[in-house]
Amino acid sequence: MKIKLLKPYYPKKIGNKIDKLLKSGQITEGFYTNLFESKLVKFLNNPNCVVVNSGTSGLTLIYHMLNLKADEEVITTPFTCMATNEPLFNAKIKFKFCDVEPETGNASINSILKLITKKTRAIVVVHWGGQPFNVPLLRSKIRKDIKIVEDAAHALGAEINGKKIGNHGDFICFSFQAVKHIHTGDGGLVVCKNKNYANKARQLRWFGLSRNYNGNKWLQDIKYSGFKFHLNNIGGLIGCEQMKYLDKILSIHMRNGRYYDNNIINKKIKLVKRYKNLKSSYWIYSIFVDDKKKFKKFMSNYFIECDEISFRNDKYSVFKKIKIQETRGLKYIDRHLINIPVGPWLTLKKIKYITKIINQY
Numbered sequence: 001m002k003i004k005l006l007k008p009y010y011p012k013k014i015g016n017k018i019d020k021l022l023k024s025g026q027i028t029e030g031f032y033t034n035l036f037e038s039k040l041v042k043f044l045n046n047p048n049c050v051v052v053n054s055g056t057s058g059l060t061l062i063y064h065m066l067n068l069k070a071d072e073e074v075i076t077t078p079f080t081c082m083a084t085n086e087p088l089f090n091a092k093i094k095f096k097f098c099d100v101e102p103e104t105g106n107a108s109i110n111s112i113l114k115l116i117t118k119k120t121r122a123i124v125v126v127h128w129g130g131q132p133f134n135v136p137l138l139r140s141k142i143r144k145d146i147k148i149v150e151d152a153a154h155a156l157g158a159e160i161n162g163k164k165i166g167n168h169g170d171f172i173c174f175s176f177q178a179v180k181h182i183h184t185g186d187g188g189l190v191v192c193k194n195k196n197y198a199n200k201a202r203q204l205r206w207f208g209l210s211r212n213y214n215g216n217k218w219l220q221d222i223k224y225s226g227f228k229f230h231l232n233n234i235g236g237l238i239g240c241e242q243m244k245y246l247d248k249i250l251s252i253h254m255r256n257g258r259y260y261d262n263n264i265i266n267k268k269i270k271l272v273k274r275y276k277n278l279k280s281s282y283w284i285y286s287i288f289v290d291d292k293k294k295f296k297k298f299m300s301n302y303f304i305e306c307d308e309i310s311f312r313n314d315k316y317s318v319f320k321k322i323k324i325q326e327t328r329g330l331k332y333i334d335r336h337l338i339n340i341p342v343g344p345w346l347t348l349k350k351i352k353y354i355t356k357i358i359n360q361y
Contacts, residue, residue: 001303002303002304002305003303003304003305003341003346003350003354004305004341004345005284005305005306005307005309005339005340005341006179006284006309006341006343007179007343007345008178008179008183009181009182009183009242009245009249009343009344009345011241011242011244011245014237014238014241017237017241018234018237018238021233021234021237022234026233027232027233027234028230028232028233029206029211029230029231029232029233029236030232030233030236031233031236032233032234032236032237032239032240033051033230033231033232033233033235033236034236035236035240036051036184036231036235036236036237036239036240036243037049037050037051037236039239039240039243040189040243043164043243043246044164044166044167044191045164045167046166046167046191047195047198048191048192048193048194048195048197048198049166049189049190049191049198050189050190050191050192050198050201050202050205051187051188051189051190051230051231051236051239052187052188052189052190052205052229052230052231053186053187053188053229053230053231053232053235054083054175054177054186054187054188054229055083055151055153055173055174055175055176055177055187055188055189056083056086056087056188057188057205057227057229058173058174058175058188058189058190058229059083059084059087059149059151059173060087060090060091060227060229061190061201061204061205061227061229062149062171062173062190062201063087063088063091063093063149064091064204064227065171065197065200065201065204066093066121066122066147066149068093068121068122070094071094071119072094072119072120072121073094073095073096073117073119073120073121074088074093074094074095074096074120074121074122074123074124075095075096075097075098075112075115075116075120075122075123075124076088076095076096076097076098076107076123076124077097077098077100077106077107077124077125077126078097078098078100078312078313078314078319078324078330079100079105079126079128079310079312079313079330079333079334080126080128080151080310080313081153081309081310082313082316083151083153083175084124084126084151084313085124085313085319086318088124089318089319094119095124095322096115096322096323096324096325097313097314097319097322097323097324098111098112098115098326099111099324099325099326099327099328099329099330100329100330100333101273101329102328102329102332102333103272103273104128104131104272104273105128105129105131105272105286105333105337106125106126106127106128106131106132106133107123107125107126107133108326108329109134109137109138109141111325111326111329112138112142113141113142114325114326115325116142116143116146120143120146121145121146121147122146122147122148122149123138123142123146123147123148123149124149124150124151125138125148125149125150125151125169126150126151126153126154127150127151127152127154127155127158127165128154128286129154129272129280129282129283129284129285129286129339130154130155130157130158130253130257130280130281130282130283130284131158131272131274131278131280132155132158132159132160132165132278132279132280133150134160134275134277134278135148135150135160135168135169136160136161136168139168147169147170147171148168148169148170148171149169149170149171149172149173150165150168150169150171150172150173151173152165152166152172152173152174153173153174153175153177153180154180154281154283154284155174155281155283156174156180156181156182156246156250156281156283157181157246157250157253157281158278158279158280158281159278159279160277160278160279161277162279165281166191167191169193170192170193170194171190171191171192171193171197172190172191172192173188173189173190173191174188174189174191175187175188176188176189176235176239176242180283181246181249181250181253181281181283182239182242182243182245182246182249183238183239183242184231184235184236184238184239184242185234185235185238186235187231187235187239188231200224203224203226204224204226204227204229205226205227205229205230206226206227206228206229206230207222207226207227207228208222208223208224208225208226209222209226211230248344249344250281252343252344252346253281253282253283253342253343253344254280254281254282255348256282256285256342256343256346256348256351257280257282257285257342258282259348259351259352259355260285260287260340260342260351260355261274263352263355263359264287264355264358264359265359266358266359266360266361268289268290268361269287269288269289269358269361270287270288270289270336271287271288272286272287272288282342283342284309284339284342285339285340285341285342286337286338286339287337287338287339287340287358288332288336288337288338289336289338289361290336292308292335292336292337292338295338295361296338298361299340299357299358299361302357304340304341304354304357305341306338306339306340306341307338307339308337308338308339309339311334312330312333312334314330340354340358341354
């Protein structure tokens with residue numbers, strides 16, 4: 001059988017629990033939604049957690065709460081899933097693309113600093129593959145009024161200076177889409193540095209209304225026009241069950257990733273640069289090869305799936321008017337970065353096999 005690049009994690013006996021929940025009729029946001037949220041609060045050690053129905057919804061909420069004026073700007077990375085930047089585009093927010101580091105795929109701090117103007121109000125960064133972008137370093141180099149937004153879709157469990165991602169930027173968004181470290185079928189999490197923003201996000205995720213209101217919830221006054229971004233109880237139940245295995249899932253991702261770090265020795269393969277103070281969650285394992293098509297074909301001969309999972313956003317027609325001044329790192333990433341399997345469906349024996357094949361390339 002082919003070794004898959006990505007695969008959803010499926011906890012044992014979860015089907016019976018979902019069946020019971022469906023029969024109860026308690027399907028929309030409810031007990032399990034709140035329980036899942038509380039478990040994430042404990043895991044991240046941050047009380048300002050708000051679960052939503054997708055990572056994209058989470059970023060949409062964050063960009064909405066930035067409340068930018070028409071002439072204010074955001075700097076963002078072009079190497080990411082479209083979910084990072086389409087909500088900016090849809091909200092008609094002005095944004096510029098920075099370049100990325102050829103060693104990691106993360107946004108280049110030097111490139112960001114060159115793009116900052118008096119109109120800059122926020123910077124959006126991605127922790128590519130789970131390898132953290134150095135948020136504290138960026139914060140030390142920019143104005144205090146500029147917000148840092150972290151797209152942490154790849155980075156659940158990753159750490160900067162011994163502290164989990166979810167405690168550094170002003171806003172952080174995680175994804176619980178099907179093939180992330182854990183999933184809720186589809187879902188996401190907004191984490192805020194400021195509790196007032198978190199409280200606002202809880203209202204905005206459900207039409208601007210509070211679920212905790214006593215009596216008919218539709219009798220509340222709506223002070224902020226909101227969205228239908230709440231996570232339902234089914235997703236909450238799946239999330240609660242996934243959380244039971246999160247430490248195990250992360251430990252296997254990290255074990256497998258570190259094995260690659262230490263044992264891929266083919267001179268034709270370049271590895272992502274690692275830093276001692278930045279602990280990767282190894283959601284995906286990226287490498288740099290001479291020829292992506294050639295490498296994919298080679299690995300396919302040994303039934304190992306390898307592929308790209310995101311593409312430079314500036315190639316899409318919807319972004320053709322977005323400014324991008326530097327592309328040295330982006331061009332390198334576009335030509336050479338490809339991903340290999342690293343998840344918990346792989347035993348150490350399989351990881352050793354993949355490593356052996358890569359070293360033969």
